[in-house]
Amino acid sequence: MESTKRTYVSKLVHDLKPSGIRRFFDLAAGMEGVISLGVGEPDFVTPWHIREAAISSLEQGYTSYTPNAGLLGLREEIAYYMKTQFDVTYSPSEEIIVTVGASSAIDIALRTILDPGDEVIIVEPCFVSYVPMVELAGGVAVQVQALKENDFKILPDQIEAVITEKTKAIMICSPNNPTGTMLNKKELQGLADLASKYDLLVIADEIYAELAYDEEYTSMAAIGGMLERTILVSGFSKGFAMTGWRLGFVCAPVEISSAMLKVHQYGLMCASTMSQYAAIEALKNGRFDVEEMVKSYRRRRNYIVQSFNEIGLECHEPGGAFYAFPSIQSTGLTSQEFAEKLLLQEGVAVVPGDVFGESGEGHIRCSYASSLEQLQEAIKRIKRFIDSL
Template sequence: MHSTKSTYVSKMVSELKPSGIRKFFDLAAGMDGVISLGVGEPDFVTSWHVREAAIASLEQGYTSYTANAGLLELREEIANYMKTQFKVEYSPDTEIIVTVGASSAIDIAMRTILDPGDEVIVIEPCFVSYTPMVTLAGGVAVTVQALKENDFKIQPNQLKAVITGKTKAIMLCSPNNPTGTMLNTEELQAIADLAIEYDLLIIADEIYAELVYDEEYTSMAAIEGMQERTILVSGFSKSFAMTGWRLGFVCAPPEISEAMLKIHQYALMCASTTAQYGALEALRNGRPDVDEMVKSYRRRRNYIVQSLNEIGLTCHAPGGAFYAFPSIESTGLTSQEFAEQLLLKEGVAVVPGDVFGESGEGHIRCSYASSLEQLQEAVKRMKYFIDSL
């Protein structure tokens, strides 16, 4: 039998680093009694009426493909939702595609707009898949670091400094994973001004748009002059607690949408029919569920931010999402050392900040999408760990 040549794997793929988040999940999975603050998903089960609608669709035999762009009635509901919640109007026929999670929406967006060598500005700390997705689409990710002294809000002059003739787009996530930082209308406007001045696109990951706690959310597409240059990515995973359903959507100008649909047709065909019927019910009747979850997250956020500060880990109050991003610099440990030792000694899983980019070093990501009881126990164990240092 011939040995497998390593050259069978493309150079680009073999050079991709595996997700830094997975490593800690895998380590924690083999241990008993671990409290995980690592997972980026709601601890709520999808509401019963949504599950029931999906089951009913199966019982009624709705098991064939939908249109490539998704069920028309679901796209109509998404258009209605975007108008009602975020004051942006999209055509269900030409500007909305239902995708397999928000991740596939970002993937087809990158592949649609990038030619080899085109640059995308990626603001770190950020979700671990942004840079690899740019690379896999043949582009070049140019990373720029949002700093803790600015509460992890990117400054326009930082963006301006890295714009070149090859820059095609800025990748933006607000509220942000991992920091929870949310940009207000004024801060979005400053980025929009740059996009207009340099004729750039914005890929706006707005998956956490519903999970905001202190001020009203502004969508990048709602900023004047930005709808025609924004590819807006969202979905049902976070706000409707539907992570395992793998259902997202992307809204974009017709020309871009039509091009994205080509890739979606060839690569994915369409999203799961059953999941689409569930999402339809979530949009029509799930508002009270979202409001309840947000109320619960707000309580947990207030608890964990206060508690982390009390045990000596400086933490800013995140405006959205369900992550706290405290500094662990006072312990003298690196993010990796802190996360590993905390897991092994006290059985608490957190994600080291450096996996989200170099400005994440010195921090850890703690998800507060866990019950209050679990958060209290986790904080107790973290205090014990810090004191032992």
């Protein structure tokens, strides 16, 4: 009997597409003089007093596992922060889990709530991990396109049109990655009404909540009746400039959070101990650092949005996060063509919009978490590239 070589990788994982963001990072890695507007992380170093807290924890020998849900002292600080900053109340002992970054919080949330075939409505353009994480959890991702003409704000009617008996949750990110669009209280209320009407959960990725520029941030969990329907995901990477510490958290009603803790226990055990001590310091004494970073990001946002519009790339003004999402349709190039040619010709790395979903085609994502000098040089090179077409 003739044998055939066995395939060890599951079909589901085999069929997953690699991250479209990483492809451009890899292309840029071997090139000299590249200005990267592609990386979604702050250019600020974690403030010294936060780093010092982690060093102190090591010096004191705090190197053991923490409780699965995280240090109680950290969960208490998270609860205090969420109450004073966003007016939402969670029990530190029962409704908060400290995770390995916000991505792992989303992962355990999806694996906790989804049965095979359950549907999750995802508002796109969206972070590249959302759809694969739903699929890896056995669910079905139903993507709904937020449109450019609405400044990439989703309308409740668009969501309602795709709700079925299998719909379990709506996933949103505000401020949004990649568009920077932020939903206000009235817009969140429209989604909350749908969640209540159809008995749905909302997974609210609020990792960029600290980075709001023009109006006060509203958490989905703060909308009336939504505390019991919201799985709130956040962390320290963006607002506190702590990407490499890999620390996030998830807040949810006790029925859901206790179930998520089981998934977290078996998959991750607990988050890094030293990172948790650093996060306690960040929450206690880091708000001034956040305010200073927000001031800098606001100046950069104003510069880059105005500059894109002046050189002929129409760009709406993002309300938060640190991304601009200009249209490149006027060039006649696809997002992939534009990004690749720009990198090879002028040494500027951006992310093609289509990696964030079909509605991102015709756009590029540009992070303005870079120095103003770098942004000015990048704009100069992008203008030169456009003029050459």
